Amino acid sequence: MRTAYSVETVRAAERELMARLPEGALMARAAAGLAAVCAGLLGRVYGSRVVVLAGPGDNGGDALYAGARLARRGARVTAVPMDPQRIHPGGLAALRAAGGRVEASVPRRADLVLDGLLGIGGRGGLRPAAAALAERVRADALVVAVDLPSGVDADTGEVTGPAVTADVTVTFGAYKPGLLVDPGASRVGAVRLVDIGLDLAEPVLEALQHADVARLLPVPTASSDKYRRGVVGVVAGSEQYPGAAVLAVAGALRGGAGAVRYVGPAADAVLARYPEVLVGRGRVQAWVVGPGIGAGRAAEVGRALADRDVPVLVDADGLRGLDPEVVRGRRAATLLTPHAGEAAALLGVPRESVEAGRLAAVRELAERYGAAVLLKGSTTLVAPAGGGAVRVNPTGTPWLATAGSGDVLSGLAGALLAGGLPGADAGSVAAYLHGLAGRLAADGAPVVAQEVAAALPAAWRDVIS
Numbered sequence: 001m002r003t004a005y006s007v008e009t010v011r012a013a014e015r016e017l018m019a020r021l022p023e024g025a026l027m028a029r030a031a032a033g034l035a036a037v038c039a040g041l042l043g044r045v046y047g048s049r050v051v052v053l054a055g056p057g058d059n060g061g062d063a064l065y066a067g068a069r070l071a072r073r074g075a076r077v078t079a080v081p082m083d084p085q086r087i088h089p090g091g092l093a094a095l096r097a098a099g100g101r102v103e104a105s106v107p108r109r110a111d112l113v114l115d116g117l118l119g120i121g122g123r124g125g126l127r128p129a130a131a132a133l134a135e136r137v138r139a140d141a142l143v144v145a146v147d148l149p150s151g152v153d154a155d156t157g158e159v160t161g162p163a164v165t166a167d168v169t170v171t172f173g174a175y176k177p178g179l180l181v182d183p184g185a186s187r188v189g190a191v192r193l194v195d196i197g198l199d200l201a202e203p204v205l206e207a208l209q210h211a212d213v214a215r216l217l218p219v220p221t222a223s224s225d226k227y228r229r230g231v232v233g234v235v236a237g238s239e240q241y242p243g244a245a246v247l248a249v250a251g252a253l254r255g256g257a258g259a260v261r262y263v264g265p266a267a268d269a270v271l272a273r274y275p276e277v278l279v280g281r282g283r284v285q286a287w288v289v290g291p292g293i294g295a296g297r298a299a300e301v302g303r304a305l306a307d308r309d310v311p312v313l314v315d316a317d318g319l320r321g322l323d324p325e326v327v328r329g330r331r332a333a334t335l336l337t338p339h340a341g342e343a344a345a346l347l348g349v350p351r352e353s354v355e356a357g358r359l360a361a362v363r364e365l366a367e368r369y370g371a372a373v374l375l376k377g378s379t380t381l382v383a384p385a386g387g388g389a390v391r392v393n394p395t396g397t398p399w400l401a402t403a404g405s406g407d408v409l410s411g412l413a414g415a416l417l418a419g420g421l422p423g424a425d426a427g428s429v430a431a432y433l434h435g436l437a438g439r440l441a442a443d444g445a446p447v448v449a450q451e452v453a454a455a456l457p458a459a460w461r462d463v464i465s
């Protein structure tokens with residue numbers, strides 16, 4: 001499991017460690033790690049041109065001390081302060097002692113630019129003086145963000161104004177949520193974690209890895225039969241969107257359901273593609289309701305939710321007007337799987353505000369509905385029902401933004417619910433496999449939803465191998 005920690009947690013761990021270490025030791029560790037990564041990126045340090053954008057706080061300090069280390073190895077290092085009156089004094093002295101220079105404007109030539117403007121103390125987007133410096137960085141220079149790209153909110157990934165886009169981010173002690181959640185995540189480039197010895201409390205965000213998914217996947221045993229493996233009931237599709245039924249069923253079958261029961265008006269289309277499917281109501285271990293059902297089917301959604309002891313996944317049209325009290329009153333898991341537009345409708349806010357503040361939106365929905373919530377999109381997030389760490393999905397590809405791929409995801413997550421996984425596990429494991437299948441099927445070229453479903457077994461094998 002990869003974990004990310006809030007600024008508050010990082011600062012508390014830093015205080016605790018600093019109390020036991022000589023002054024400056026922690027910053028020296030950070031700077032040493034940073035300089036080592038830069039040296040590796042430069043290949044040849046001697047004679048290289050390095051620019052340090054130095055903000056007013058400790059982030060600038062890290063960058064200046066790292067600059068000093070590179071200068072001692074023969075790099076030509078120029079620091080450009082964001083505010084000449086406020087620059088880390090120790091870092092500045094170290095850089096000068098190592099032969100580095102200070103200039104008021106960004107030099108025209110640079111092999112590598114260290115973005116030490118703002119770290120975890122940054123609030124909001126870059127203010128004009130900082131933004132002007134960042135803008136003057138030449139496009140062909142390698143940009144290395146110190147701790148995080150300046151202008152990205154460390155706790156949320158929000159970017160509310162100008163911000164740096166890095167090629168590499170060297171982060172200290174722990175991943176911060178803003179490095180893993182869009183829009184911030186799109187600005188970090190490759191992330192390198194430098195261990196500075198922090199002893200951290202609870203993470204606020206976590207990302208499953210192959211081994212975690214392998215451990216969670218339900219696998220049939222000698223005593224399994226199709227009912228014990230889990231029957232998934234799929235209420236999906238309509239005359240207008242019969243394909244949604246086929247794709248949700250495909251996801252459920254490929255997700256390891258013992259059997260799939262289809263309920264709705266697209267049975268002919270479903271059976272033509274999947275003769276394995278049972279048609280009509282009956283006992284199930286989980287319901288998937290909503291993909292492609294269109295408007296006016298609230299009664300069917302209500303019927304599934306009323307079965308309080310059976311896990312239910314609600315997606316797409318099923319989410320329209322969903323009543324928080326009904327969902328809160330359920331005993332078994334409920335998993336809601338909105339995209340940003342559906343989440344915005346449930347929250348009564350514009351879509352853009354969900355996209356800009358994905359973590360806050362998914363947490364708010366989980367809290368309001370007392371349910372696990374999977375928010376789809378460029379970084380899929382899954383919040384558990386009872387609060388606690390949100391899961392961010394590390395797999396996936398923008399090629400998955402194709403009609404029907406969400407229907408496959410619903411069926412897949414439904415199969416995992418039927419297999420006994422709790423809501424947030426079912427959602428995050430499904431997103432992981434779906435994202436991996438998307439990558440395998442796309443392989444850099446356009447992909448259609450059926451191919452994503454067809455690649456699920458390969459994704460599954462990849463995870464357990």
Ligand SMILES: NC(=O)C1=CN([C@@H]2O[C@H](COP(=O)(O)OP(=O)(O)OC[C@H]3O[C@@H](n4cnc5c(N)ncnc54)[C@H](O)[C@@H]3O)[C@@H](O)[C@H]2O)[C@@H](O)CC1
Pocket residue numbers: 010011013014026027030055056057058059060062117118119120121122123124125126127130146147148172173196
């Ligand atoms: N906390 C830790 O565990 C460690 C922190 N270290 C470094 O210290 C950094 C945090 O340092 P600080 O707390 O001094 O904070 P920062 O250096 O991130 O920034 C704080 C300063 O920036 C100004 N500022 C805030 N938002 C701004 C904006 N939007 N535009 C322009 N100026 C803005 C503030 O007025 C404040 O003076 C970390 O990111 C990391 O680089 C490392 O040295 C090692 C350990």
Ligand SMILES: Nc1ncnc2c1ncn2[C@@H]1O[C@H](COP(=O)(O)OP(=O)(O)O)[C@@H](O)[C@H]1O
Pocket residue numbers: 316339375376377378379380396397398399400401402403404405406407408409434
């Ligand atoms: N920019 C993106 N990058 C990666 N994945 C994306 C992106 N946009 C959408 N997706 C994924 O594509 C799928 C689309 O689902 P959804 O929006 O429900 O579409 P549909 O209703 O057509 O199936 C989701 O799994 C979502 O996370």
Ligand SMILES: [K+]
Pocket residue numbers: 059115116117118119145146147148149150
């Ligand atoms: K920075």
